[in-house]
Amino acid sequence: MLRKGSEFLLGLFFxxxxxxxxxxxxxxxxxxxxxVRELKSMSFKFLGPLFMTRSLNNQSQWKIEYIETSLTPxxxxxxxxxxxxxxxxxxxxxxxxxxxxxxxxxxxxPYTEDIKIIYxxxxxxxxxxxxQGKLIAQTNYDVxxxxxxxxxxxxxxxxxxxxxxxxxxxxxxxxxxxxxxxxGIIKRTKKDGLLESxxxxxxxxxxxxxxALDHIPxxxxxxxxPDYYEKRMNETLSLFGKDGLxxxxxKIKVSSQNRVVIYMEELxxxxxxxxxxxxxxxxxxxxxxxxxxxxxxxxxLLSMLNKNSDFERSVIELNSRINPFENWNLNSDExxxxxxxxxxxxxx
Amino acid sequence: xxxxxxxxxxxxxxxxxxxxxQRIQNLxxxxxxxxxxxxxxxxxxxxxxxxxxxxxxxxxxxxxTKDNELLDFAFEWIRANKIRLEYKKYITLNDYQAYTTAxxxxxxxxxxxxxxxxxxxxxxxxxxxxxSTLYQIIFNPKQSExxxxxxxxxKNKAKVQTIIIDGEKIDTKIYTLREGLSxxxxxxxxxxxxxxxKILDSEKQLVINDAIEKDFDGTMVERLIKFYCFQRxxxxxxxxxxxxxxxxxxxxxxxxxxxxxxxxxxxxSSFADYIYSGLTENYKVQSIESLQNELNLVIEEFExxxxxxxxxxxxxxxxxxxxxxxxxxxxxxxL
Numbered sequence: 260m261l262r263k264g265s266e267f268l269l270g271l272f273f274x275x276x277x278x279x280x281x282x283x284x285x286x287x288x289x290x291x292x293x294x295v296r297e298l299k300s301m302s303f304k305f306l307g308p309l310f311m312t313r314s315l316n317n318q319s320q321w322k323i324e325y326i327e328t329s330l331t332p333x334x335x336x337x338x339x340x341x342x343x344x345x346x347x348x349x350x351x352x353x354x355x356x357x358x359x360x361x362x363x364x365x366x367x368x369p370y371t372e373d374i375k376i377i378y379x380x381x382x383x384x385x386x387x388x389x390x391q392g393k394l395i396a397q398t399n400y401d402v403x404x405x406x407x408x409x410x411x412x413x414x415x416x417x418x419x420x421x422x423x424x425x426x427x428x429x430x431x432x433x434x435x436x437x438x439x440x441x442x443g444i445i446k447r448t449k450k451d452g453l454l455e456s457x458x459x460x461x462x463x464x465x466x467x468x469x470x471a472l473d474h475i476p477x478x479x480x481x482x483x484x485p486d487y488y489e490k491r492m493n494e495t496l497s498l499f500g501k502d503g504l505x506x507x508x509x510k511i512k513v514s515s516q517n518r519v520v521i522y523m524e525e526l527x528x529x530x531x532x533x534x535x536x537x538x539x540x541x542x543x544x545x546x547x548x549x550x551x552x553x554x555x556x557x558x559x560l561l562s563m564l565n566k567n568s569d570f571e572r573s574v575i576e577l578n579s580r581i582n583p584f585e586n587w588n589l590n591s592d593e594x595x596x597x598x599x600x601x602x603x604x605x606x607x
Numbered sequence: 608x609x610x611x612x613x614x615x616x617x618x619x620x621x622x623x624x625x626x627x628x629q630r631i632q633n634l635x636x637x638x639x640x641x642x643x644x645x646x647x648x649x650x651x652x653x654x655x656x657x658x659x660x661x662x663x664x665x666x667x668x669x670x671x672t673k674d675n676e677l678l679d680f681a682f683e684w685i686r687a688n689k690i691r692l693e694y695k696k697y698i699t700l701n702d703y704q705a706y707t708t709a710x711x712x713x714x715x716x717x718x719x720x721x722x723x724x725x726x727x728x729x730x731x732x733x734x735x736x737x738x739s740t741l742y743q744i745i746f747n748p749k750q751s752e753x754x755x756x757x758x759x760x761x762k763n764k765a766k767v768q769t770i771i772i773d774g775e776k777i778d779t780k781i782y783t784l785r786e787g788l789s790x791x792x793x794x795x796x797x798x799x800x801x802x803x804x805k806i807l808d809s810e811k812q813l814v815i816n817d818a819i820e821k822d823f824d825g826t827m828v829e830r831l832i833k834f835y836c837f838q839r840x841x842x843x844x845x846x847x848x849x850x851x852x853x854x855x856x857x858x859x860x861x862x863x864x865x866x867x868x869x870x871x872x873x874x875x876s877s878f879a880d881y882i883y884s885g886l887t888e889n890y891k892v893q894s895i896e897s898l899q900n901e902l903n904l905v906i907e908e909f910e911x912x913x914x915x916x917x918x919x920x921x922x923x924x925x926x927x928x929x930x931x932x933x934x935x936x937x938x939x940x941x942l
Contacts, residue, residue, distance in 0.1 A: 416707050420715070
């Protein structure tokens with residue numbers, strides 16, 4: 260449970276096959292009515308890329324499990340442990356009786372939340388309870404059954420259940436100790452309000468480039484993720500009256516059946532802006548094998564952000580097959596189309 | 608795999624349970640296997656009569672898969688009791704804003720995974736209302752009223768459905784769990800923190816939790832009796848004190864309040880059980896039931912003089928220790 264007086268925001272969204280979105284929002288503070296109305300469009304912005312993942316060419320059912328960010332206050336004068344310091348999005352997709360449903364939540368809290376337990380509550384309890392309840396009601400042909408009310412009620416229960424979990428001590432799970440390999444590095448810099456993002460990965464003619472495509476949704480998708488969601492989160496925070504807070508991506512987890520991709524990022528800020536470095540990591544397999552756990556990569560990222568660090572040398576240390584001298588720009592539609600045509604092309 | 612996970616989470620000592628079961632089997636050769644299992648479950652403080660247990664076993668025996676026997680079901684019933692204790696401890700310590708949150712949280716944390724595991728015991732034809740009935744029985748609080756299986760089944764049949772679409776059973780287990788466990792969780796939620804919370808230290812405002820049920824462990828009592836039967840050597844008073852101390856301390860915790868009525872039956876049954884299991888065959892001149900009766904008389908006498916029915920664990924240990932020590936000393940004297 261959160262400490263009394265803690266600041267939090269919690270949004271829970273359910274969408275069915277007709278992309279009808281139901282929502283339930285809980286806040287520890289008041290918002291103007293017009294702002295609440297605007298919140299309705301927020302879910303579409305968050306869910307957009309989720310639907311996009313389904314339309315990927317490789318037919319795989321990839322989903323974003325979670326996006327974890329830390330929050331930086333614009334001014335550092337006020338320090339209070341009850342203020343929001345993390346912002347997390349979690350999503351579950353389920354295919355039942357031929358159609359897909361999505362249950363999505365975003366949580367702002369003063370703590371680094373235990374994402375795994377919240378994700379399990381969404382995936383194993385809240386989401387199935389909506390699907391099961393709906394099926395029971397539809398089978399009964401109950402004329403008095405109101406689907407909207409039912410889903411809204413389940414979302415309220417779900418939001419209460421998640422809220423009850425907030426503030427629980429975070430555990431270290433075996434996933435964090437698993438061995439991963441780097442298949443891409445994203446460097447993002449924001450100076451004077453201008454964002455510049457680049458991807459470093461295998462050369463086009465390196466067989467590992469194609470091999471990695473079997474383990475990630477696509478280079479295009481991994482490249483678009485950090486900027487897209489950081490922007491969405493900042494918009495959400497602003498909508499919730501938290502203009503003074505900025506989100507910084509910590510970790511993103513994407514999965515498809517038995518496949519998992521972790522994107523983890525660290526940043527440094529200075530007077531001009533910020534520089535972030537992120538790694539696209541896949542679990543070790545026979546062809547891509549570096550055998551290092553997430554703690555190693557976190558430390559490595561922090562050392563790479565040191566001003567005296569040699570970027571090219573560090574990239575080679577991470578994975579000698581990644582080319583640190585050739586960057587793939589991530590700033591325009593054209594550059595993404597280029598990635599799609601080349602990096603994501605298995606025939607090349 | 609599933610069983611391994613559950614043994615890790617809610618371990619039941621199957622070896623010890625097996626030997627307890629065999630002891631009961633050896634003592635009751637005239638009974639059939641179902642009656643023996645019912646008797647065995649009764650000694651495990653399941654909380655209902657052997658006749659009622661027998662009726663439940665008869666009903667669910669027909670529904671078990673061919674790989675599972677009635678004794679497997681009995682072990683799961685014991686495990687369910689253990690889960691209930693863990694759940695009760697958790698729910699009383701948590702501060703929920705609403706009953707539905709308590710229900711959802713408890714199902715998610717304690718019963719959802721167990722449900723998957725428990726379903727492996729039964730045929731896929733077992734209906735959802737039968738599962739919700741089963742939950743109401745095996746997670747039944749010990750002090751509750753007697754169980755009327757037919758009535759429970761009828762009640763659940765009217766509320767819990769099995770949905771079959773295109774010949775395939777649809778997963779509705781969360782609703783089955785909600786239905787089966789709602790009364791129990793509502794009662795526990797409403798019970799909340801006991802009304803007679805004691806404030807030990809007015810400055811620290813220390814709140815004492817209610818008693819969490821667990822088992823008595825009387826291995827030292829058992830060993831002491833066995834030792835006597837083999838060696839016939841005089842037992843030192845200190846050894847008696849240590850054995851009784853261990854027995855009582857395994858149950859009572861310092862700073863926790865216990866209600867006498869809630870543990871006396873368990874105390875009598877466990878103490879008699881450990882004494883009896885310590886006896887070698889040539890010393891088993893009386894039945895375990897008559898041993899329990901003797902112990903009951905002593906405890907009833909103690910109850911008559913009891914001024915407070917609710918005391919801290921340490922107080923109970925001090926009060927009951929001389930009674931049990933006197934009993935066991937006299938018992939050995941007459942062997």
